[in-house]
Amino acid sequence: MLTCVEICAGAGGQALGLHLAGFQHVALVEYESEYCDVLRRNMPDWNVICGDVHHFDGTPYKGVDLFAGGVPCPPFSVASKQLGQDDERDLFPEAIRLIGEIKPRAVMLENVRGLLDPKFDEYRQSILDSIAALGYKVQIKLLNASDYGVPQLRPRVIIIGIREDEPGVFVYPDPHPDDAPTVGETLKGLMGANGWKGVDAWAASADKIAPTVVGGSKKHGGPDLGPVRARKAWAALGVDGLGVANEAPSSDFEGVPRLTKEMLARVQGFPPEWDFGKKKTAACRMIGNAFPPPVAEAVGLQIRRCLENG
Secondary structure, X not given: OEEEEEEOOOOOHHHHHHHHOOEEEEEEEEOOHHHHHHHHXXXXXXXXXXXXXXXXXXXXXXXXXXXXXXXXXXXXXOOOOOOHHHOOOOOHHHHHHHHHHHOOOEEEEEEEHHHHOXXXXXXXXXXXXXXXXXXXXXXXXXXXXXXXOOOEOOEEEEEEEEEOOOOOOOOOOOOOHHHOOOHHHHHHHHHOOOOOOOHHHHHHHOOOOEOOOOOOOOOOOOOOOOOHHHHHHHHHOOOOOOOOEOOOOOOOOOOOOOOEHHHHHHHOOOOOOOOOOOXXXXXXXXXXXXXXHHHHHHHHHHHHHHHHOO
């Protein structure tokens, strides 16, 4: 099995996908204790390092197969102020420092679509140039989660670096947009868990993929489905986005149902057994900020092919 070091691991979406693709995590760095608890609870064998990535020394992990991370997105997100490199939460410099210390065979960094905005052209190029200067062949591409079996659009920028001494060639995974199930297909079982009589009609009408699930910040993120535009898109799918329910609708429920945190996790591509804890607000934030595991798995498999078949 190939080895991996991951920073900004969050609640484990990218890590789980890479694990399913055949990577063994020798270290996962995450700052927030609630996220660390989720990682340890779901994957007890993982070496979870709960601390600030600024203080993480990569030299003990020199030569691992993959260095990965979903560095914080607020510096580039349209939902934030888009301060880019002037945002104190920008951790690209730390990622580049660690790539230099670890010298992995491959690099995978994920971020929001906003990183591709013209206002960040110069900074984005400086990131790519810095990785290339460390001895990597670098690529960048926007991928939609719905192209890899996830029932929501969720566009994400994926930066890949392959060390120059690796003979293999990395190719991004082919998109399969027809494979994404609808919200109704994805959630019918969960929505009907308490015997709701209207579940069949609801599932039939929820016949499209979801808008991008959002998590919000620690200060402002609540248990709802996002801003007005997102809630309108959910409403078109027969979902009340003003809040998140504690359980599925009762058998005689009438009206527009709300999703539970378990349903949100399923829309994000997590397996049913992944445990986000009992606190609904915290769980919704973790889920909404996660990287869909199926996308990470698809990209991870391509990195694995590159490293093993070179």
